[in-house]
Amino acid sequence: MRRSDGGRFASHHPLVHMIYFLTVLLLCMFCRPPAFQLAGLMIGIVSLIRLQGKKGLLLYAWVGIPMAIYSLLINPLFLHRGETVLFSLFHHPITLEVFLYGGSAVVMVVTVAIWFGIMGSCLSSDRIYYLFSRISSRLALYFSMTLRSIPQLKERYEMVRQGQIALGAHTPDGRRKKLSQMGKELSILLSWSLEDSIEVSDSMEARGYGLKGRTSYRRYRMRKRDWILAALLICLSIPVWTAVLSGSLRLYFFPAYILPEWNRMTGCAFVFFVCLLLLPLAEDKAAELKNGREADADE
Amino acid sequence: MSEIVRMEHYSFTYAGQQSPAIRNVCLSVRQGDFILLTGKSGSGKSTLLRQMKRELVPAGEISGEIRINGKDLSEISQRESAVTVGYLGQNIEQQIVAEKVWQELVFGLENLGWNQDRMEKKIRQMARLFSLEEWMEKNMSQLSGGQKQRVLLASILAMEPNVLLLDEPTAQLDDAMAKEFLREVARGNRECRTAVLLAEHRIRYALPYSSRSCRMENGRLLETTGKKADFFPLVRRGERKNTQRDDMGVVLRDVTFFYEKGKGVLNRLSLRVPRGTFLQIVGPNGCGKTTLLQLICGIRKPCAGTVECYGKAAMVPQNPKALFSELTAGEELLSESLFDELGLGGLEQAHPYDLSGGQQQRLAIGKVLETKPDILLLDEPTRGLDNDCKTMLGVLLERLAEKGMTVLCVTHDGEFSEQYGTIYHLPI
Numbered sequence: 001m002r003r004s005d006g007g008r009f010a011s012h013h014p015l016v017h018m019i020y021f022l023t024v025l026l027l028c029m030f031c032r033p034p035a036f037q038l039a040g041l042m043i044g045i046v047s048l049i050r051l052q053g054k055k056g057l058l059l060y061a062w063v064g065i066p067m068a069i070y071s072l073l074i075n076p077l078f079l080h081r082g083e084t085v086l087f088s089l090f091h092h093p094i095t096l097e098v099f100l101y102g103g104s105a106v107v108m109v110v111t112v113a114i115w116f117g118i119m120g121s122c123l124s125s126d127r128i129y130y131l132f133s134r135i136s137s138r139l140a141l142y143f144s145m146t147l148r149s150i151p152q153l154k155e156r157y158e159m160v161r162q163g164q165i166a167l168g169a170h171t172p173d174g175r176r177k178k179l180s181q182m183g184k185e186l187s188i189l190l191s192w193s194l195e196d197s198i199e200v201s202d203s204m205e206a207r208g209y210g211l212k213g214r215t216s217y218r219r220y221r222m223r224k225r226d227w228i229l230a231a232l233l234i235c236l237s238i239p240v241w242t243a244v245l246s247g248s249l250r251l252y253f254f255p256a257y258i259l260p261e262w263n264r265m266t267g268c269a270f271v272f273f274v275c276l277l278l279l280p281l282a283e284d285k286a287a288e289l290k291n292g293r294e295a296d297a298d299e
Numbered sequence: 300m301s302e303i304v305r306m307e308h309y310s311f312t313y314a315g316q317q318s319p320a321i322r323n324v325c326l327s328v329r330q331g332d333f334i335l336l337t338g339k340s341g342s343g344k345s346t347l348l349r350q351m352k353r354e355l356v357p358a359g360e361i362s363g364e365i366r367i368n369g370k371d372l373s374e375i376s377q378r379e380s381a382v383t384v385g386y387l388g389q390n391i392e393q394q395i396v397a398e399k400v401w402q403e404l405v406f407g408l409e410n411l412g413w414n415q416d417r418m419e420k421k422i423r424q425m426a427r428l429f430s431l432e433e434w435m436e437k438n439m440s441q442l443s444g445g446q447k448q449r450v451l452l453a454s455i456l457a458m459e460p461n462v463l464l465l466d467e468p469t470a471q472l473d474d475a476m477a478k479e480f481l482r483e484v485a486r487g488n489r490e491c492r493t494a495v496l497l498a499e500h501r502i503r504y505a506l507p508y509s510s511r512s513c514r515m516e517n518g519r520l521l522e523t524t525g526k527k528a529d530f531f532p533l534v535r536r537g538e539r540k541n542t543q544r545d546d547m548g549v550v551l552r553d554v555t556f557f558y559e560k561g562k563g564v565l566n567r568l569s570l571r572v573p574r575g576t577f578l579q580i581v582g583p584n585g586c587g588k589t590t591l592l593q594l595i596c597g598i599r600k601p602c603a604g605t606v607e608c609y610g611k612a613a614m615v616p617q618n619p620k621a622l623f624s625e626l627t628a629g630e631e632l633l634s635e636s637l638f639d640e641l642g643l644g645g646l647e648q649a650h651p652y653d654l655s656g657g658q659q660q661r662l663a664i665g666k667v668l669e670t671k672p673d674i675l676l677l678d679e680p681t682r683g684l685d686n687d688c689k690t691m692l693g694v695l696l697e698r699l700a701e702k703g704m705t706v707l708c709v710t711h712d713g714e715f716s717e718q719y720g721t722i723y724h725l726p727i
Binding site for chain 2: 125
């Protein structure tokens with residue numbers, strides 16, 4: 001069953017989330033050996049299905065398929081670097097390296113997109129609000145006001161449009177008439193919204209907006225488990241970062257495809273990388289086991 | 300008990316106008332008071348309330364004295380004003396600032412610079428007092444009008460004002476929501492020791508909570524002693540006539556409509572409305588009243604069944620602002636005879652947004668009437684109207700029906716539907 005609350009991991013402090021997802025996203029971009037990429041993609045897919053259901057994956061297929069078409073079908077026709085020639089097409093060599101290069105890029109983009117999606121499920125708008133409010137309470141307020149205004153504008157436009165239909169102003173004939181009718185509707189919407197915004201700002205001022213020393217309400221407190229997770233993920237990411245920064249994970253596509261060697265450092269980095277990616281799943285699963293049968297019945 | 304607001308021989312004239320909107324008012328509001336302010340629309344209730352809130356005083360000329368907590372209004376800082384005087388008006392949407400309920404609740408407290416502990420305590424207290432615990436995480440847009448207004452009330456009372464000014468706070472709510480909201484106000488008055496000054500048309504619901512009531516008449520404030528004296532039920536004007544004709548206006552056959560499969564809003568509804576009928580469609584929330592109107596005027600198409608309209612149908616939307624596109628009322632409504640008929644004479648030059656709620660409503664009706672419909676549809680037309688305006692509207696709609704127009708009106712207003720037109724209970 002799909003979890004609407006996002007599970008236990010999602011209930012962590014937003015700062016921890018931010019550190020976690022920033023780390024994962026960056027590492028998914030920098031760790032390009034196939035083992036790393038495959039791990040990032042597979043664990044990402046499993047985590048995403050857990051959070052958003054299988055339907056959530058469709059969106060990423062829409063990102064991935066056009067990119068795959070471009071980099072696996074079109075790009076090889078024009079890019080002829082690399083030394084392993086597979087075959088010739090119209091006297092142009094088609095090389096293995098170009099395919100590998102394109103495939104790696106597609107996997108990387110899709111993986112990053114998927115982890116972004118997972119981040120979106122964990123960082124709800126009030127968590128982002130909180131992160132903003134750490135920077136400036138006014139910035140956070142603007143963020144919240146913007147989020148409120150979008151559905152409001154939509155709703156209002158619908159009301160204006162229905163009002164016009166009800167008046168009989170919607171005549172289907174003529175593109176010019178249609179355009180001018182739409183202009184009229186937008187102008188009604190605009191004057192309505194502007195008129196409203198005067199009242200909104202009156203009401204804000206009446207409630208003390210603009211006074212000096214505005215504070216911001218913090219909804220989240222770092223608890224013990226937040227500190228533990230933060231420490232854990234920093235520990236796990238250090239070996240991976242070391243490997244990345246030392247260049248041990250570097251791979252070459254051109255002129256020939258050269259993978260980094262498996263040695264103690266890269267092996268260690270891989271294990272820690274996988275652990276890092278598994279953290280949310282592991283924590284949710286552990287919490288479920290702890291909750292015992294209740295959770296089992298749910299699943 | 301300490302005096303919070305004191306007005307002495309106070310008069311106010313709007314900029315650019317000759318006659319004062321407030322005349323020689325003397326008023327004293329003490330801690331814990333619950334003062335009900337009645338009067339027709341346009342009698343100066345809103346203007347009077349706005350005089351007490353520094354940020355909201357309209358442009359104009361003032362004579363006399365007004366003191367808040369013993370200080371002259373002009374000497375009061377914004378901070379003091381924000382802390383001392385809370386204000387809640389009738390336009391719910393325009394008072395909402397934030398996306399989430401909890402953000403709305405802390406907005407004022409953040410402005411005042413409260414610290415975290417104090418905010419937390421206050422939020423918890425307000426959530427308990429007004430039963431908001433379950434909504435804290437919700438978006439404001441998910442709440443109903445009454446719920447939004449309750450959150451706003453809580454967020455203003457959280458700032459611990461000495462006096463709360465309420466300017467027709469229930470104008471956009473239906474009867475049941477209004478009743479509940481006024482009960483919450485009374486609770487705030489009792490628990491938070493906040494004085495309340497309430498301008499309200501729904502006298503019936505507000506009277507039991509009030510400790511005193513006053514009436515505004517042409518800018519004058521009259522203290523009324525007997526509580527019952529202020530209670531005017533809606534009385535119908537004119538004789539009831541049967542205006543139905545023999546031919547049909549609207550015929551619905553087995554109409555079914557749903558937004559989502561399995562969640563039927565209208566289920567095989569059949570209805571025959573003869574021409575010249577004035578039908579009041581009533582029923583609980585969510586039974587599909589508004590949807591029915593939208594089906595008749597063609598905004599939505601039925602999922603099954605047929606809707607037949609004999610003639611042109613036009614609808615007056617719930618919010619008249621959705622219709623106004625011109626700069627003056629005169630441009631919105633071209634025929635002069637209609638202006639007088641709707642009781643809007645003399646307002647041709649006014650901007651539609653400057654009209655009162657009742658006037659806007661009538662202007663919108665006029666705008667729809669100008670398209671010469673045979674079937675007139677109205678969605679909650681009595682929202683925010685006082686009894687005079689309701690009577691005017693009822694008489695107007697009956698006259699239109701008499702002329703052969705089919706009038707279908709969706710309403711929550713029990714009094715209005717009893718006095719005018721024929722009631723039709725929409726089955727669930």
